[in-house]
Amino acid sequence: MTDEGTTSTRAAAERPTHRGAVWAAATWSAGVLALLIALPLVARDRLPDPLATHWGGREPDDSMSLTAAVLFPAAFWAVLVLTAVALRRYRGNLAPGAAATTLAAGGVLLTGAQASIVHANLDRARWQDAAPMGIEVVLILLATGLAGLLARLASRRYGARPAPRPATGEPALEVPPGAHLVWLSHAANPWLQLTAAVFGLAAVAVAVAATSGVADVGLPLVLLLALPTLTVLVCSSVRVRVTAAGLTVGFGPFGWPARRWSPAELESARVERRTAAQAGGWGYRINGLGTTVMLRGGACLVVRTRRGTDFAVSVDDAERGAALLNALIARTRQPAG
Incomplete structure (x- = not known):
């Protein structure tokens, strides 16, 4: 529109x-x-x-x-x-x-x-x-x-x-100049x-x-x-939103409390398949993999922050979310002018 x-x-x-x-x-x-x-x-x-x-x-x-x-x-x-x-x-x-x-x-x-x-x-x-x-x-x-x-x-x-899914392979998405893309997803246990x-x-x-x-x-x-x-x-449900402002992960039926990262705070985004056993159980988990919000096994949206830590959330359509995040991260690294 x-x-x-x-x-x-x-x-x-x-x-x-x-x-x-x-x-x-x-x-x-x-x-x-x-x-x-x-x-x-x-x-x-x-x-x-x-x-x-x-x-x-x-x-x-x-x-x-x-x-x-x-x-x-x-x-x-x-x-x-x-x-x-x-x-x-x-x-x-x-x-x-x-x-x-x-x-x-x-x-x-x-x-x-x-x-x-x-x-x-x-x-x-x-x-x-x-x-x-x-x-x-x-x-x-x-x-x-x-x-x-x-x-x-x-x-x-x-x-x-x-919107159309990105091509298979490394999650990436072409963002035309001036376009404002929004990706929204939800998962619940x-x-x-x-x-x-x-x-x-x-x-x-x-x-x-x-x-x-x-x-x-x-x-x-x-x-x-x-x-x-x-x-x-x-800990039973999560709402994930990717906009030009970055990544927002809201918890519970009201999407609060929430964690937020701007594109400048992120190093990359990817998709991984994880199980509850790997994450250490259901809900909000912290272990050697980093922080994982595990609500169902399968594809997870995983972001690597500039601090070197990983945050993962099991959510539907994770590939498209990772692709848009990578596009936004690349945009922040482009020289101005």
Whole structure:
């Protein structure tokens, strides 16, 4: 495409099927359903029947039987999950991220509401004696909006048309003067994503149990589960971008944190086939080969820095990324004028 006389060519690898994301969504869906059903049932001996389920202002003004309080949010969640599946199946290209946003926001909203209802009715003789609602509603709505926003950001897609692959052999690419080439790629490890989802769901379950008053658990246990969730999540996927500014490798669903190198900081780029055994395992690894971000075995984009260190990342279409990087590195070494 042309922009003020400057040709801009965009090269990108097709995103792989996110099996890990699908399994993580399934785990989240099943976990939220379990929480919605388990919360009132676990505390049933401490709840009135019926129990308050609606507040007019701050005071309770309507109730449901314990059975209805269990089944109604569970059924509503099932409808939301089916809606998310339909969005992904039939509107995935037109509304990217809609399914993830629906699941994230809906799950937080329903579990927050169920936890607040259980907490308000806990150890009350009648539903009319339920605790008033106030700041809880505001916090639940804020958490719902934040969850939806984060899910939307995490599901952003790189939209670009594939460009012709460079010729076989030494990765190299001709960059016409004035052209701005961009290469984008992505890789993920489904098992690491699933592990992060399991730890995250456990952290949410403990936090919900604590805030509802059903279980006497403290913040340390929540942190004990949340920290490995974040660590594994950051190491489960990677986004790689090559532009005129150099190489950017972003970690996790949000592409943050990220490592960056300008073309002047790089000596060369190449493609190597590596296995998890060679890298020392999955995730972010440092060994005799240098630093390797190993998410799946096979071709890796490897860059040699001017300091003599190697950084490798297992990513799709590594050959094209190496070719563009070598072209940018060669451009920086050309004499000015």
